[in-house]
Amino acid sequence: MALLGWGCIICVLAAAGTIAEAVQVMVESPMVNGILGRSVLLSTSLNSTPLKSMKWSVKKEDSQTVRILKAENKTQPEITPMFLQRVELLKNGSILLRNLTFSDQGVYTVTVTDWDGREETGTITLTVSAAVVIDSLSASPDSPSMGDNVTLSCRVSGGTQHSISWLKDRAMLPNKTLAHLALPTLAPLHCGLYTCLAQDPFSSDQADYRLTVPGCENPFSASIALVGCGVVLVVIAALGIRRWCKNHLGTCSENPREGEQVDVVQASRSHMPVDLEYAELDFQNRAEQPTPQQHTAPEDLSVIYSQCR
Numbered sequence: 001m002a003l004l005g006w007g008c009i010i011c012v013l014a015a016a017g018t019i020a021e022a023v024q025v026m027v028e029s030p031m032v033n034g035i036l037g038r039s040v041l042l043s044t045s046l047n048s049t050p051l052k053s054m055k056w057s058v059k060k061e062d063s064q065t066v067r068i069l070k071a072e073n074k075t076q077p078e079i080t081p082m083f084l085q086r087v088e089l090l091k092n093g094s095i096l097l098r099n100l101t102f103s104d105q106g107v108y109t110v111t112v113t114d115w116d117g118r119e120e121t122g123t124i125t126l127t128v129s130a131a132v133v134i135d136s137l138s139a140s141p142d143s144p145s146m147g148d149n150v151t152l153s154c155r156v157s158g159g160t161q162h163s164i165s166w167l168k169d170r171a172m173l174p175n176k177t178l179a180h181l182a183l184p185t186l187a188p189l190h191c192g193l194y195t196c197l198a199q200d201p202f203s204s205d206q207a208d209y210r211l212t213v214p215g216c217e218n219p220f221s222a223s224i225a226l227v228g229c230g231v232v233l234v235v236i237a238a239l240g241i242r243r244w245c246k247n248h249l250g251t252c253s254e255n256p257r258e259g260e261q262v263d264v265v266q267a268s269r270s271h272m273p274v275d276l277e278y279a280e281l282d283f284q285n286r287a288e289q290p291t292p293q294q295h296t297a298p299e300d301l302s303v304i305y306s307q308c309r
């Protein structure tokens with residue numbers, strides 16, 4: 001707005017031909033807030049009119065105006081010793097003020113003079129505030145469990161009139177604007193990542209708290225783990241069976257070789273109806289081959305014997 005205002009006034013005057021080519025200095029914003037300990041840009045721009053000199057000064061509350069720097073005829077700026085390490089003059093006439101303290105608050109004035117001796121000024125009022133900082137985000141009780149009445153507490157310092165908001169798993173929780181977030185009777189649906197977000201007009205800070213208590217296991221990852229376990233078990237079982245077969249069956253083949261005699265022992269079926277739900281296979285040496293008489297018991301109804309040399 002201010003920039004626009006300046007621009008318009010100068011446009012109109014220039015169009016009228018009264019102060020064509022006069023030096024112009026425009027401030028980007030007449031009110032600037034800086035954060036304690038950080039840097040602030042007091043931003044101005046100049047028109048292309050050749051400058052004779054440029055000065056920055058500051059008037060602090062209850063003190064006289066102090067010169068910050070003076071640049072003449074495109075030479076290196078002359079910086080007042082007390083600002084030497086903290087101030088940098090940029091090409092467009094702005095200054096960068098580093099490592100702000102509260103005592104930097106004041107009204108900053110930039111004055112430019114052209115070769116006709118015309119002078120133009122711009123002013124910026126700088127306020128300095130402490131950044132919003134979240135000192136801690138904690139749960140009460142310390143290590144909660146399911147069913148507890150849990151409170152998350154966000155301790156905030158600094159800032160001016162900060163506001164608090166809460167997010168769960170990165171989604172805003174509506175109407176939660178207090179420093180304490182109550183989670184009554186903790187249930188699995190409460191598990192997740194909580195974020196406390198503290199903001200003021202000039203700064204913000206955030207902190208995360210992952211609420212995991214016994215019973216919070218993520219069902220998705222649990223099922224993945226289960227499937228993974230299953231696959232591993234199947235693979236191990238398959239390998240085991242292969243090994244067992246190699247060790248125990250040796251050269252035994254599933255189908256008997258041509259001409260080889262296969263002894264099939266068939267027990268006579270008993271009269272009692274037996275629900276046979278599975279077949280039992282038994283591999284034995286010839287020497288151990290049982291006689292048919294041994295297998296007349298009803299539970300050994302149809303047992304097939306294969307032999308292996």
Ligand SMILES: *[C@@H]1O[C@H](CO)[C@@H](O)[C@H](O)[C@H]1NC(C)=O
Nearest residue numbers: 027028043044045090092094
């Ligand atoms: C002046 O220059 C600085 C650094 O290049 C830039 O950030 C700032 O916006 C400029 N100011 C204006 C008013 O253009």
Ligand SMILES: *[C@@H]1O[C@H](CO)[C@@H](O)[C@H](O)[C@H]1NC(C)=O
Nearest residue numbers: 051052053071072073074075
């Ligand atoms: C400004 O610099 C120019 C050369 O860059 C020089 O001729 C002139 O005398 C200087 N003027 C002042 C006032 O220092």
Ligand SMILES: *[C@@H]1O[C@H](CO)[C@@H](O)[C@H](O)[C@H]1NC(C)=O
Nearest residue numbers: 037038085086098099100101
């Ligand atoms: C910033 O200023 C403070 C107090 O004036 C000082 O203690 C600190 O060393 C300074 N830091 C830097 C990086 O200049």
Ligand SMILES: *[C@@H]1O[C@H](CO)[C@@H](O)[C@H](O)[C@H]1NC(C)=O
Nearest residue numbers: 146147148149150184185186
């Ligand atoms: C949680 O709070 C409710 C109501 O304030 C209370 O009835 C309940 O006993 C509390 N539960 C625990 C575990 O403190």
Ligand SMILES: *[C@@H]1O[C@H](CO)[C@@H](O)[C@H](O)[C@H]1NC(C)=O
Nearest residue numbers: 165172173174175176177178
């Ligand atoms: C919560 O916020 C919504 C708007 O986001 C509002 O309509 C509603 O009335 C609020 N509820 C309470 C209890 O404040």
